[in-house]
Amino acid sequence: MDISEVIEISGTVAFAISGAFSAMQKRLDVFGVLILGFVTAIGGGTIRDVLIGDTPVNWMRDYKTPLIILGTVIATILFKKYIKTFKITLFLFDALGLGLFTIIGIQKGIGAGLNPGICIALGTITGCFGGVLRDVLLNHIPLVFHKEIYATACIIGGVLYFLLIDRLDINVVKIIAITVICGIRIVAVKFKLTLPKFYV
Amino acid sequence: MDISEVIEISGTVAFAISGAFSAMQKRLDVFGVLILGFVTAIGGGTIRDVLIGDTPVNWMRDYKTPLIILGTVIATILFKKYIKTFKITLFLFDALGLGLFTIIGIQKGIGAGLNPGICIALGTITGCFGGVLRDVLLNHIPLVFHKEIYATACIIGGVLYFLLIDRLDINVVKIIAITVICGIRIVAVKFKLTLPKFYV
Amino acid sequence: MDISEVIEISGTVAFAISGAFSAMQKRLDVFGVLILGFVTAIGGGTIRDVLIGDTPVNWMRDYKTPLIILGTVIATILFKKYIKTFKITLFLFDALGLGLFTIIGIQKGIGAGLNPGICIALGTITGCFGGVLRDVLLNHIPLVFHKEIYATACIIGGVLYFLLIDRLDINVVKIIAITVICGIRIVAVKFKLTLPKFYV
Numbered sequence: 206m207d208i209s210e211v212i213e214i215s216g217t218v219a220f221a222i223s224g225a226f227s228a229m230q231k232r233l234d235v236f237g238v239l240i241l242g243f244v245t246a247i248g249g250g251t252i253r254d255v256l257i258g259d260t261p262v263n264w265m266r267d268y269k270t271p272l273i274i275l276g277t278v279i280a281t282i283l284f285k286k287y288i289k290t291f292k293i294t295l296f297l298f299d300a301l302g303l304g305l306f307t308i309i310g311i312q313k314g315i316g317a318g319l320n321p322g323i324c325i326a327l328g329t330i331t332g333c334f335g336g337v338l339r340d341v342l343l344n345h346i347p348l349v350f351h352k353e354i355y356a357t358a359c360i361i362g363g364v365l366y367f368l369l370i371d372r373l374d375i376n377v378v379k380i381i382a383i384t385v386i387c388g389i390r391i392v393a394v395k396f397k398l399t400l401p402k403f404y405v
Numbered sequence: 406m407d408i409s410e411v412i413e414i415s416g417t418v419a420f421a422i423s424g425a426f427s428a429m430q431k432r433l434d435v436f437g438v439l440i441l442g443f444v445t446a447i448g449g450g451t452i453r454d455v456l457i458g459d460t461p462v463n464w465m466r467d468y469k470t471p472l473i474i475l476g477t478v479i480a481t482i483l484f485k486k487y488i489k490t491f492k493i494t495l496f497l498f499d500a501l502g503l504g505l506f507t508i509i510g511i512q513k514g515i516g517a518g519l520n521p522g523i524c525i526a527l528g529t530i531t532g533c534f535g536g537v538l539r540d541v542l543l544n545h546i547p548l549v550f551h552k553e554i555y556a557t558a559c560i561i562g563g564v565l566y567f568l569l570i571d572r573l574d575i576n577v578v579k580i581i582a583i584t585v586i587c588g589i590r591i592v593a594v595k596f597k598l599t600l601p602k603f604y605v
Numbered sequence: 606m607d608i609s610e611v612i613e614i615s616g617t618v619a620f621a622i623s624g625a626f627s628a629m630q631k632r633l634d635v636f637g638v639l640i641l642g643f644v645t646a647i648g649g650g651t652i653r654d655v656l657i658g659d660t661p662v663n664w665m666r667d668y669k670t671p672l673i674i675l676g677t678v679i680a681t682i683l684f685k686k687y688i689k690t691f692k693i694t695l696f697l698f699d700a701l702g703l704g705l706f707t708i709i710g711i712q713k714g715i716g717a718g719l720n721p722g723i724c725i726a727l728g729t730i731t732g733c734f735g736g737v738l739r740d741v742l743l744n745h746i747p748l749v750f751h752k753e754i755y756a757t758a759c760i761i762g763g764v765l766y767f768l769l770i771d772r773l774d775i776n777v778v779k780i781i782a783i784t785v786i787c788g789i790r791i792v793a794v795k796f797k798l799t800l801p802k803f804y805v
Contacts, residue, residue, distance in 0.1 A: 232551065233550040234602050337742070342546070346743060349637075350742075399634060403629050404629060405630055432804055434750065435800045435803070437747075437750025460656065460658025461658060465723045468722065471722060544745065
């Protein structure tokens with residue numbers, strides 16, 4: 206199990222907890238909590254796979270991810286009182302997962318022969334659209350459209366990826382991009398940085 | 406026309422009426438009522454087909470289902486006053502349809518070479534996600550996440566299907582699984598059984 | 606660049622402005638405005654491509670459309686004060702785009718060997734479902750389900766297309782169908798025509 210697998214699992218766990226937790230706040234039943242955990246964790250990758258036609262989608266061909274999500278949701282329900290204690294840890298996992306998922310999406314796009322701009326869009330979709338689906342199912346306007354910088358971190362990391370890819374070793378490029386995405390996200394939340402808004 | 410075709414048509418009709426009726430309650434226009442009827446009836450199967458890559462999706466390759474839904478929606482609008490009279494009949498059709506759609510989804514998953522856990526998920530998606538789309542389009546949190554037991558019936562029926570599949574004739578297994586799903590659903594509504602909820 | 610390309614670009618621009626504008630009204634941030642512009646402009650075609658399995662979906666294989674939408678959203682943000690001045694122009698572009706997108710969807714359906722009824726549904730999805738996604742993301746019931754005649758224009762234009770296709774030159778048929786869709790839409794808005802509603 207290499208380092209990127211560890212990050213991917215941590216990110217999946219963090220995303221699943223976020224979905225399950227939001228569902229409990231909205232007083233859904235156990236099935237609702239389970240589905241929200243799943244949708245948040247695998248939603249972005251699922252939309253990506255459907256858009257590029259890589260089907261059956263990723264999580265259907267692999268026992269591991271669904272089992273990890275199932276276990277995470279059960280643990281979230283059992284230990285809901287203690288989750289707030291791990292708030293910062295979870296946020297860091299989430300930020301790491303965001304970085305890694307973005308890079309996974311970009312690489313899938315490259316593999317499908319798409320141009321760099323579209324690959325960055327695919328990476329951003331992979332990182333952010335699980336949360337978009339979560340919020341739509343819970344009847345909110347998606348947080349990622351109006352809260353602290355989130356998707357912008359993916360876009361900046363993605364642009365950096367393509368700027369560096371011909372100059373450095375691929376693994377170095379990945380680490381830099383993930384670090385930048387994760388770093389922007391942490392700085393954004395710490396200093397409550399938001400994108401400008403324009404009312405009409 | 407065999408028995409499972411009769412059940413499938415009854416289920417489609419019940420789902421289409423449910424969608425059309427919810428749309429009328431929200432004061433949508435005729436087109437909105439039509440779309441909600443369609444989405445509720447074919448939404449689950451459509452998401453399933455898109456996820457496994459079986460495209461063009463099922464209802465696009467078959468004249469019958471769209472025509473049945475169209476006829477059902479028109480009849481629902483014309484006879485809306487009398488529909489409440491058939492409330493129990495409709496509920497029974499809906500429960501039967503839920504059972505059959507779940508089994509159809511499971512069999513599609515087996516056909517696509519997916520593992521049993523994923524097949525059960527596909528069956529549950531087929532049975533439940535038409536209603537999820539209906540509720541999202543009508544700006545509700547999906548009923549299936551917080552009302553009487555619904556998806557859980559699909560999951561139990563699906564597990565039973567895989568437990569029995571090597572021991573009994575396939576048709577017997579299907580009948581048992583459909584009966585169990587349908588039975589759980591009827592008992593759940595009759596006794597107002599809900600899944601536990603965990604607030605945070 | 607032929608005439609239908611000019612219409613397609615105008616339609617894309619009009620749809621992107623509509624999405625970006627709605628997002629600004631809901632006080633989304635810059636990323637939210639961008640995504641809403643994209644989803645409104647390419648959502649219908651994306652759902653169509655996913656349903657028929659024509660992947661990677663259309664906008665991923667073409668630099669032009671994403672760049673046009675990006676430029677349109679930036680211009681919408683910069684010149685938001687002046688947009689109301691062009692309200693009528695924009696509405697006309699939107700109506701033209703609706704007509705053209707419907708015909709593009711129908712032709713894709715014919716290319717995929719689908720029957721005429723399904724092709725008309727595909728055309729209607731192409732024309733209308735970008736707006737449906739926009740409204741779902743902004744937490745509204747889709748306008749197209751309860752406001753002035755919209756989808757009905759697509760359906761009528763689509764039926765006309767199939768009635769005329771064996772009798773007239775294909776380009777003449779396209780122009781007639783687009784004109785009819787666009788004309789119905791203009792008349793509907795001018796005279797505030799809505800479809801009948803049936804409450805329950």
